[in-house]
Amino acid sequence: MRKVSVIGAGHVGSTVAYALLLRNVCADLSLVDLDVKKAEGNGLDLEHCQQFLPPFKLTSGSSYSLCKNASVVVITASTQQPWKTSRYDLLEQNSTIIKEIMQKIYKYAPNAVVVITTNPVDAITQVAINCSKYPETKIFGTGTALDTARLNQRLARHYNISTQDVHAHVLGEHGDSSFVAWSGARIGKTAVGSMSKTEQDLLQELFIQTQNTGKTIISQIGHTSFAIGIVTAELVRAVLNDSNEIFPVSTMVRDYCGIRDVSMSIPCMIGKNGIAKQLPLSLTKVEQTSLARSAETIRACGSHAVGLRTTDEVPSVTSGTDPKRALCRLKMRPWMMSDLRATKYNPQKPMRMLF
Numbered sequence: 001m002r003k004v005s006v007i008g009a010g011h012v013g014s015t016v017a018y019a020l021l022l023r024n025v026c027a028d029l030s031l032v033d034l035d036v037k038k039a040e041g042n043g044l045d046l047e048h049c050q051q052f053l054p055p056f057k058l059t060s061g062s063s064y065s066l067c068k069n070a071s072v073v074v075i076t077a078s079t080q081q082p083w084k085t086s087r088y089d090l091l092e093q094n095s096t097i098i099k100e101i102m103q104k105i106y107k108y109a110p111n112a113v114v115v116i117t118t119n120p121v122d123a124i125t126q127v128a129i130n131c132s133k134y135p136e137t138k139i140f141g142t143g144t145a146l147d148t149a150r151l152n153q154r155l156a157r158h159y160n161i162s163t164q165d166v167h168a169h170v171l172g173e174h175g176d177s178s179f180v181a182w183s184g185a186r187i188g189k190t191a192v193g194s195m196s197k198t199e200q201d202l203l204q205e206l207f208i209q210t211q212n213t214g215k216t217i218i219s220q221i222g223h224t225s226f227a228i229g230i231v232t233a234e235l236v237r238a239v240l241n242d243s244n245e246i247f248p249v250s251t252m253v254r255d256y257c258g259i260r261d262v263s264m265s266i267p268c269m270i271g272k273n274g275i276a277k278q279l280p281l282s283l284t285k286v287e288q289t290s291l292a293r294s295a296e297t298i299r300a301c302g303s304h305a306v307g308l309r310t311t312d313e314v315p316s317v318t319s320g321t322d323p324k325r326a327l328c329r330l331k332m333r334p335w336m337m338s339d340l341r342a343t344k345y346n347p348q349k350p351m352r353m354l355f
């Protein structure tokens, strides 16, 4: 029987569990949370769906033994996010949480694929990969799969077509530096690259609008859960069905378009072992710069949020680049300064990647 464990039974975790059951993705589900009442309460509520769904088994509680032999573990556990803070403000506490969880789940589900939603999802995925014994291809973050779903909904509504006929991927950071690889995008049968400049500008404007929708929802209800719930359930389904479907997810990029050693979203084929393949992209120069910028943002914001130690060890941003020169570029970019204004950024101190 295909078993899925969801760690964290808050808004996202319980919605992921609900989406998994509604879409009949798995027949054996466990829900684990430090807060045993939350796990058990949501577990009971979910069990009451039984009459209207295919048969399933559900267990809930605070013990990680509930993850035993899970094929997929979804991690949504998190410290609480006051709505005015940035995702990176969660990094320090969520890094600690994720390290503890990775150790515990490995004990009970060493063969599982691990899917992470916990924010800041790119940096947290990297922490999970660095601190665990799982092969790195078996761990990925939901990344820009949600941003892509939001964009596709917006474009489909604008053109009055089905979302199935929109083929555009949001890539890079799950955050403000994400971008759309428009050069490979299609709306229906029309390549975006062949559209007029005015039309392309409009598409970019629609993307900018969707980039802010997460913040709008959080300012209105304090969290988001429905869309990430179904996105995560679809990723789990791709793993369990070994479907090799392509999603933009946060994966450890070792050498990709000149970017090394950072977890960020690129198009990936998802199968029974997690990331079956990171797919090559043919990007324009501008898009390559956007991808590199996103990588730098993840590194820099992530490192600052967890508190930097100074060292000569600095990240290499592009392969074949002297790391110290890469840092110089990092220091001088105005957009980077604004991204970091909420942190204790000291441009005089080199950064060490702690995640």
Ligand SMILES: NC(=O)c1ccc[n+]([C@@H]2O[C@H](COP(=O)([O-])OP(=O)(O)OC[C@H]3O[C@@H](n4cnc5c(N)ncnc54)[C@H](O)[C@@H]3O)[C@@H](O)[C@H]2O)c1
Pocket (backbone or CB within 6 Å): 007, 008, 009, 010, 011, 012, 013, 032, 033, 034, 035, 038, 076, 077, 078, 079, 080, 081, 090, 097, 100, 101, 116, 117, 118, 119, 120, 121, 142, 143, 146, 174, 223, 224, 225, 228
């Ligand atoms: N990646 C995305 O696209 C995306 C979208 C929405 C939310 N999120 C993120 O998902 C995370 C969860 O959001 P939420 O709204 O469900 O938060 P929430 O506060 O409702 O739930 C988090 C749950 O994690 C539990 N928890 C904390 N530490 C734990 C541990 N060590 N073991 C087990 N459980 C633990 C808490 O008790 C709580 O029930 C947040 O980091 C949020 O920012 C990501």
